Amino acid sequence: MRRLPLSALQAFEAAARTGSFRAAGEELGISPSAISHAVRKLEILIGAALFERQSRAVHLNVAGEALLRHVTAGFDELRQGIETVGARSGNLLRLHCAPSMAAQWLLPRLRDLLAAQPGLEVRLAAGVDYPRFEHDAFDADICYGPPRQEGLITVPLGEETVTPLCAPEIAARIATPRDLLEQTLIESDNKRVRWAGWFAANGLSPPGPRGARFDRSFMAIAAAVDGLGVALESTRLAEREIADGRLVRPLAGRASDIGYVGHYLVFPRVAKARRPIRLFAHWLTRELGLPEPAL
Template sequence: MTSIRKLPLPFLRVFEAAGRTSSFALAAEELDLSPSAVSHSIRKLEETLNLRLFQRSTREVKLTRDGAVLLEHVQRGLDEMRRGLALLANEGPSPLRLHTAPSFATQWLLPRLSGFVRENPNIDLRFSASTDYARFENDDFDLDIVYGEPKPSPHEKIPLALEKLTPLCTPELAGQIRSPEDLYAHTLIQCDVQMFQWKGWFEANDLTPPSHYGLHFDRSSMAIAAAVDGLGVVLESTLLADRELKNGTLATPLLGRTREVPYIGHYLVYPKRYHHHLAFDIFKSWLLKELEIEPDGADRSQDDASS
């Protein structure tokens, strides 16, 4: 049996990064090393342990069974060291760090957050919102809620609620809109970063898209706010506009009379680790419950919609 004293800690840190990302190149980028240095460290660790930790091919590296077992325990050990250093520094429990798409944060998450804080007063939450993806490699964030399907990565991803795009406007304007053709007489608010826009909605309803839109925004939250102020009709997600629909500041004049555009707009992304932040599972379970999503990622609202 190999003594722990013969295992240099830097080799284990390199192994953890390579095992978590399933990539020597990504591990090298994360640790500011060359890919050859990562490969050398892994090879030396395998020689020291007399075990094969990775299956290598020209296209990928994959943990062996022994490698997966070792990774779980190495991650646990590194987490314990981080907690110990935090306690010595009198930092207390580390915060749960969440990165999120801006409009999801302001339109859906923040209005519901009081319930989570009330149920979990001892969890320290840190939020950051931007359209960029979170960089888990630098240990900056624990979770990320992104708009649009994430680009390929070694991270875990869970599709969130099935969203529906439908025309939204004030109740006063809604009284003037009885058919899709009535939209031609109104200012249409366009969100330019939205995956599906007015053009696609008109085509889905066998209508010619207008050639002009009165207002353009690069955030759904701004487009929804403009509709609340009576500036026109916005094509938006009923999920993001849930608060406005419930309080009556927005209405759905054509819901049920036209084809809505259903799509998965947001995804929960987080690093593939065996041991996460202590509050990770609590927040993840709360989020999925609020979105009526089963723990395995199945969206109950999709079943409701098809029944």
């Protein structure tokens, strides 16, 4: 171990994860040949080949796969230890969030969170990919749909109500669920609750596709505000537009809405020891009127 350089282990981990000496070099800021030399040095020091080398890619062999599991766990422990004693570790929250939840719900409340927790620093990224917490880029994620990685602490963020929403001038023409068959329906392609499900819940067959389609709820909500049609969206995500009258629920009390748990707060078990995670989890559940999680 005294002769084993940390840089060689870093090169090995990056090459194993990316499957390429070139990609690993770009990530670490060194040349592909430097990655190759570092990996070769590691193989010589431990006395075992770790990769099956091909012309443009490398693949772990059985020994490499075994070593990678331990190296990954070791790097995770190192990061956790450095964060624990780091000067800013008590204040920094690196958060990933589903795009529409970030834009429609979280950002409007961020000022209140920072005011309630002086000194807390938030780095927020919004994307459709599910972070797997393997590379320590994020502390927590508010994901849409159940998390895809096992071994995480998962906090369901309560039931959301999905209902037709539209501008007031359009609502005047809608008195029953059947009236929606004559309206332009805005479709959100990535929603777990779609128009077909809503019409089925109200005893109707859905009309054929027509109208605008979007892959994010925040765009569908904006389109409904602009009068492009009727959107089927969560009242949580559209709460500001409903509160200020830009959107209304034309069938409130006259149709069956759909309730479902759409979003989850997730983070690795080791992260629950960090103060920013605990603060955020408790603040988030309070804002949503949910029981505080036992962390």
